[in-house]
Amino acid sequence: MASWRVVVTQRNFDAQTREHLAAHGCNVVEAELPAGQADADLDEDTLAHLLQGAAGWIVGHAHVTDRLLARLPALQVIARRGVGYERVDTQAVARHGKVATIAIGGNDACVSDHALGLMLAVAHRLREGQQRLETGSWAIPLGSDLYRKTVGVVGLGRIGRGVVQRLRGFECRVQVCSPRVDAAWAKSQGVDVVALTQLLETSDIVTLHAPLTPDTRFLIDAAALARMKPNGILVNTARGGLVEDRHLLAALEAGRLQGAGLDVFVSESDPAYAEVTRALVARPDVVATPHAGASTREALDRTNRIAAESVLAVLEGRAPRPECVVADGRNTHEKNQGRLAA
Template sequence: MARADVLVTARFFDGEARRVLLEQGCQVSHADVPHDGVDSTITPAMHQALLTARAWIVGIAPVTREVLQRYPQLQVVTRRGVGFDTVDTMAVRELGRLLTNTPGGNEPSVADHALGLMLGVGKRLAESHQRMRDGNRTVLVGTELYRKTVGLVGLGRIARQIVQRLQGFEVRVLAYDVVQDPVYAAAAGVEYAPLEQVLAQSDYLSLHAPLSEGTRHLLGSQAFGQMKRGAILVNTARGELVDDAALLAALESGHLGGAGLDVLGSERDASLQAVTDRLLALPQVLCTPHAAGSSREGLARSNLLAAQCVLAALQGNAVPPQCIVADGRMPLAA
């Protein structure tokens, strides 16, 4: 393979993955993305690297049609992660490029994180910690996860890992998904149900749906009104699945018991920052900065798979089919 330039804007890209690329003759450039990737601005450093890059390993940086057209030599975009709603997949196909992702890389980490948020909010860990820092040893009474009903909105790979982790808690698991797998559900003890039933019966509700026009603000005032009083919401998927203003109202009124949020609408919409600030000020809310997938192990797996996808594509070899999101390349001659 002739030397190929590879731009990496995914944070925490480790030395092992970089070594794999370098050993195959790639020239690897790193550039920081503004605001952890939510800004669509191409910085001067990114622009300079993209002028010659044939592959781009991205975190959550937007990859628009305009960007793809501006850098015609860019053949491969690899999303270090699973979600790809920040990439214009139609433009990838129409402009003859390849988009891949890294399924399986950070799923255990996200599943651990979601379970941690359930326990953290239910047992009021952040509140208790802050009180002790303030010199207050008053005991706060929380709620158990044991033998509760856990609702999953979306039953993909991450949600299934959560099901596995929940077995020791003897919970009842309800799931809503537009695509159902009754064989898996029967084996795992999961009950499929309409969304309204999942909302009404869940003590803990965890979101794992992809972001689309159909799922944007899937949970708003009406949905929160259908939820059980005192229920806890966990979101490690996409902030836009939730109307944060409606969530704030449901928490402030006491209808919801708490929320564990790794993602927020203000990540991509700065006008929602005031709502985020009010959510952060609530003692029953536990937030993390879109960090669910960022374990050392998960990042290492995802980085390595991203590098392998890039190399396979640039060398004309088969890319793992489970990693291909959109492929606009000409079919290989017979």
């Protein structure tokens, strides 16, 4: 049986998936990260050292760059344990003849749950209630229902659709905005398809589930926030960078919104926003979590297994699930090598 070195630079890699890889000829090496550090904090030299000789890499949020890939000739496949891949240079992956995959279908349910949890927590002012009890006060902060509210869902991938389905249990009126909407699906779910401006102006809660691209960066800025209802709630469990956090902080400080539920922040990729994040997190009308929406035990086990199956498929010469592949340069690279040899 072949023996491939597979490096995992993400925490919480379960024993069952590790054993599954080992049973298929993989020598699994888990990076030992200092407490409080993620693979996104590792510099290029550290990553290159960890990955020397590796055929497979199961990665969290590290930047996968052209320069790093050039230092890793043995690497065949980069499998993200997650679904966002804005930190993966997919063109460089293809150019170097490698494959990059994402773990589609592993964390949809828990992120959808997390979004609903943030909606409820902000609407019912749970943070403020606990803060008052901690000071000995039983004064009740008056919240609002999720029941029968109008909720605007921006982005209709797996997570967005999961949120729509969950909102049916609260008898919400749901309206969606997405570049691609299956009209039959929308009709079956009883949702309205609207433009972003209408969604912002008429929704009691706006929840974001779009990918971060050059077109969606700062999709929610001062102008968009000004369109929202005065007591509106903004929820972002998608990507930091969809919301201009400075503008959101200003809107909250001005009393323009009831509050916000945030799992992601611009400061995750731009340290210049660190003070803005601290100011947002300190506010009683903000319920914040540390990019934890996809991190339940069950979801991590699922995404570990999907990432591992993608790694095995590439190493064994098979095709990974098509929906998981975001870059595949194997054929192009082989053709280029053939031309060079000729």
